[in-house]
Amino acid sequence: xxxxxxxxxxxxxLVMLIMSFLVYGLIGLMPGDPIDLMxxxxxxxxxxxxxxxxxxxxxxxxxxxxxxxWLAAAAQGELGYSRLHAQPVTAVLASHLGHTLALLxxxxxxxxxxxxxxxxxxxxxxxxxxxxxVNLCCFAGISVPxxxxxxxxxxxxxxxxxxxxxxxxxxxxxxxxxxxxLAHMVLPVATLTxxxxxxxxxxxxxxxxxxxxxxFVRTARAKGAGEGRVLVRHALxxxxxxxxxxxxxxxxxLVSGALVTETMFAYPxxxxxxxxxxxxNDFNLALAGLVLATVVTLLANLAADLAYAxxxxxxxxxxxxx
Amino acid sequence: MAIEPPRQATTSRxxxxxxxxxxxxxxxxxxxxxxxxxxxxxxxxxxxxxxxxSTLNPLIDAxxxxxxxxxMARRPVMAYDKDWKLVxxxxxxxxxxxxxxxxxxTLPDGRTGASLRLTLDPRxxxxxxxxxxxxxxxxxxxxxxxxxxxxxxxxxxxxxxxxDVVDDKTVVLHLDRVTFKYNDLAGFELxxxxxxxxxxxxxxxxxxxxxxxxxxxxxxxxxxxxxIAEIARGSHITLxxxxxxxxxxxxxxxxxxxxxxxxxxxxxxxxSGGVDYVAGELGLTLDQALAxxxxxxxxxRVQFKPxxxxxxxxxxxxxxxxxxxxxxxxxxxxxxRAALNERLFxxxxxxxxxxxxxxxxxxxxxxxxxxxxxxRAAQLLDEAGWRKGPDGMRRNAQGQALQFDLMTTSGxxxxxxxxxxxxxxxxxxxxxxxxxxxxxxxxxxxxxxxxKFPAMAMFAWVSAPENVPRTTLASTHIPSAANNFxxxxxxxxxxxxxxxxxxxxxxxxxxxxxxSLWKRLQAIYAEELPALPLYIxxxxxxxxxxxxGIQPTxxxxxxxxxxxxxxxx
Numbered sequence: 002x003x004x005x006x007x008x009x010x011x012x013x014x015l016v017m018l019i020m021s022f023l024v025y026g027l028i029g030l031m032p033g034d035p036i037d038l039m040x041x042x043x044x045x046x047x048x049x050x051x052x053x054x055x056x057x058x059x060x061x062x063x064x065x066x067x068x069x070x071w072l073a074a075a076a077q078g079e080l081g082y083s084r085l086h087a088q089p090v091t092a093v094l095a096s097h098l099g100h101t102l103a104l105l106x107x108x109x110x111x112x113x114x115x116x117x118x119x120x121x122x123x124x125x126x127x128x129x130x131x132x133x134x135v136n137l138c139c140f141a142g143i144s145v146p147x148x149x150x151x152x153x154x155x156x157x158x159x160x161x162x163x164x165x166x167x168x169x170x171x172x173x174x175x176x177x178x179x180x181x182x183l184a185h186m187v188l189p190v191a192t193l194t195x196x197x198x199x200x201x202x203x204x205x206x207x208x209x210x211x212x213x214x215x216x217f218v219r220t221a222r223a224k225g226a227g228e229g230r231v232l233v234r235h236a237l238x239x240x241x242x243x244x245x246x247x248x249x250x251x252x253x254x255l256v257s258g259a260l261v262t263e264t265m266f267a268y269p270x271x272x273x274x275x276x277x278x279x280x281x282n283d284f285n286l287a288l289a290g291l292v293l294a295t296v297v298t299l300l301a302n303l304a305a306d307l308a309y310a311x312x313x314x315x316x317x318x319x320x321x322x323x
Numbered sequence: 324m325a326i327e328p329p330r331q332a333t334t335s336r337x338x339x340x341x342x343x344x345x346x347x348x349x350x351x352x353x354x355x356x357x358x359x360x361x362x363x364x365x366x367x368x369x370x371x372x373x374x375x376x377s378t379l380n381p382l383i384d385a386x387x388x389x390x391x392x393x394x395m396a397r398r399p400v401m402a403y404d405k406d407w408k409l410v411x412x413x414x415x416x417x418x419x420x421x422x423x424x425x426x427x428x429t430l431p432d433g434r435t436g437a438s439l440r441l442t443l444d445p446r447x448x449x450x451x452x453x454x455x456x457x458x459x460x461x462x463x464x465x466x467x468x469x470x471x472x473x474x475x476x477x478x479x480x481x482x483x484x485x486x487d488v489v490d491d492k493t494v495v496l497h498l499d500r501v502t503f504k505y506n507d508l509a510g511f512e513l514x515x516x517x518x519x520x521x522x523x524x525x526x527x528x529x530x531x532x533x534x535x536x537x538x539x540x541x542x543x544x545x546x547x548x549x550x551i552a553e554i555a556r557g558s559h560i561t562l563x564x565x566x567x568x569x570x571x572x573x574x575x576x577x578x579x580x581x582x583x584x585x586x587x588x589x590x591x592x593x594x595s596g597g598v599d600y601v602a603g604e605l606g607l608t609l610d611q612a613l614a615x616x617x618x619x620x621x622x623x624r625v626q627f628k629p630x631x632x633x634x635x636x637x638x639x640x641x642x643x644x645x646x647x648x649x650x651x652x653x654x655x656x657x658x659x660r661a662a663l664n665e666r667l668f669x670x671x672x673x674x675x676x677x678x679x680x681x682x683x684x685x686x687x688x689x690x691x692x693x694x695x696x697x698x699r700a701a702q703l704l705d706e707a708g709w710r711k712g713p714d715g716m717r718r719n720a721q722g723q724a725l726q727f728d729l730m731t732t733s734g735x736x737x738x739x740x741x742x743x744x745x746x747x748x749x750x751x752x753x754x755x756x757x758x759x760x761x762x763x764x765x766x767x768x769x770x771x772x773x774x775k776f777p778a779m780a781m782f783a784w785v786s787a788p789e790n791v792p793r794t795t796l797a798s799t800h801i802p803s804a805a806n807n808f809x810x811x812x813x814x815x816x817x818x819x820x821x822x823x824x825x826x827x828x829x830x831x832x833x834x835x836x837x838x839s840l841w842k843r844l845q846a847i848y849a850e851e852l853p854a855l856p857l858y859i860x861x862x863x864x865x866x867x868x869x870x871x872g873i874q875p876t877x878x879x880x881x882x883x884x885x886x887x888x889x890x891x892x
Binding site: 268 | 369377378379380470471473477478530531535536555556557558559561579581582583584585587588591592594595596597764765767768769770772794807809
């Protein structure tokens, strides 16, 4: 097992290195730089100012040279300074990551908690009334664009009924208590949950239908196991293997944020942060955000592999690593 | 002597009184309950804008959101007001040759410079009680002119050769030249020397050590009616009254600036009460504001203020067809810009006839106007050798079609609509126009900056009052690989007289004489048409009926510089 984990760690390090180089290169290839943004915002800036500022921020140096300098600093744990936020990158990351984990973590847990029982229930009687109803809701959920759903929820619950705030982290000027924060999370969490529960339900349903057709399920029933036991202990356990793969892939998204939902609800999360950093040529922040998302995705995949071994006795990681 | 009231009446009073009192209390509770949220809301103003500021240091980086927020908490030495006049905000009087505070002086190299005697308002204090003084002026100049600090507007500081301190509140600035803007210190934003000097020990590290970013709620950083009390990055900034403020007391106990990037969400927040007022400087787009006014015009006042934003089409004068002035003039004559304004902008964005805003003193009301004149456009194109074929499109003698690519920023709904209208109007004149749009970053970062647009680039110039168009019109500012694409003369316009006029305007101090130079410059521009003027863009301020005193300026000095005049009415 240790050998397996060491191998995966080495692979992950290589992937991160390649990823950081690609991200840096891609941002560098984008036309324009932050100085162009400054020029458009301040009519008093002269072309000479632009040249001076480009030199000061190192934007006139070759991209390879800048990448190596960043890599050397990052290797020593120095992620640098975010130009857009005027803060150290670690401080910006910590703040946005916390907000995103609270938002996406809640919706992720809720989505799984809703999708698994729904998928199992739908799979019990394929083409039955419940299955049709669940499928209909799922297709609707998959088809609805998150920005539209967000706007709909805002118009209904914030503008129309006035029950919930339309966005933000907490009431500006309010006490910032947990009930206030919770109220601000309801609509974005609902948007994200509704958007993702449909997909998860479809995966669980499909995996369960496949599992319920297997011989071991028939055998379990023949041996007199109750329906609940057959469903949960036998079929669901087998069905979870493909579902875990999907969930693990989505888990990486917990860190890279939900750009559309965060933008619609003016929520300062990782999605908006990474987007703004890329568009604003904030290399340090964009790189740190994307590399962090890569690390979490790699870790989630590792966790998924470990979960396979736990769920499926045929999988032996120690043996496979040889 | 008093008449005793009838006893019977008094005996029956307690029961009815109790009932009446009970009713009164109930009604009072109801009134208080209904009125309380309103009363609370009037103590606090929540402003919605569509951008969150990055650094709060007034000298580093240029960002509209930062200017907007800082204008509530700080005061530049001087600024342009709503009438586009330069006014003192931290000084007592604008130095001028007329009032004797400015004097010409000969520089060591023989050139003529000027000295300005500047006196700071004796009442002006930082929020921690320390006076705003001469030491702050000198320190700010040191920071501003240091090449390593990352200050954007270097020119404001570089032109000051030396500063003599006369007393705690008076300094004499020695300038390296005398231009008509010799006394314009609008970009001079003072830094509190007593707090910021430590961060300036290593100038190269100043931009990461400045207290505006490491300790932004320090009251000593602010000398405006408000100070920043809380920053929730990416979400909102809270301002409270500044104890050290010497001017009229501001009306609100708390001002919160909320950043909501998506303008549809910004509108929803306004309707749901999450935001009281949407700032015009950084708020709804014009089409959104017009739609909002139609739907909610009774509940909100939507003010449209034409600004120093000049929407136009830069023509690439290296394009063979566009080298002919008659073709450029025909392009403008073929457009019905008045109809465009009426149909797309509900008349809120007037057609532009010059690169100078009509509100600017430099504007020439007699400037040549190109009305919609398809017949004259056709005549000019015929004369230029572009004749209509059987398919209605124009071709030259070699059979080449008169066609251009019109480029702009993709995703900008208003510009895309304008593009389509222009395309159809030009098609009617026999000119084929292909629309080719790019994301703003690609468009401005490469296509326009490196003059890669083959024919037409539609965008806006944002300028300052009486802004000399040196970088956009002088032949020395045509971007090329040789000059590392410095300059903003993207059309490639070369005109010796314009080059001279730009120099002369800068050095002409007499207002009337300068106006005649501006007149000539605009006449050449209107005749040569290196760019096609489209319209003057307007900002939309969505104001609740109870909020008064907001006076949009239309230039880069935001309305919040006079927030002490805002009132809940």
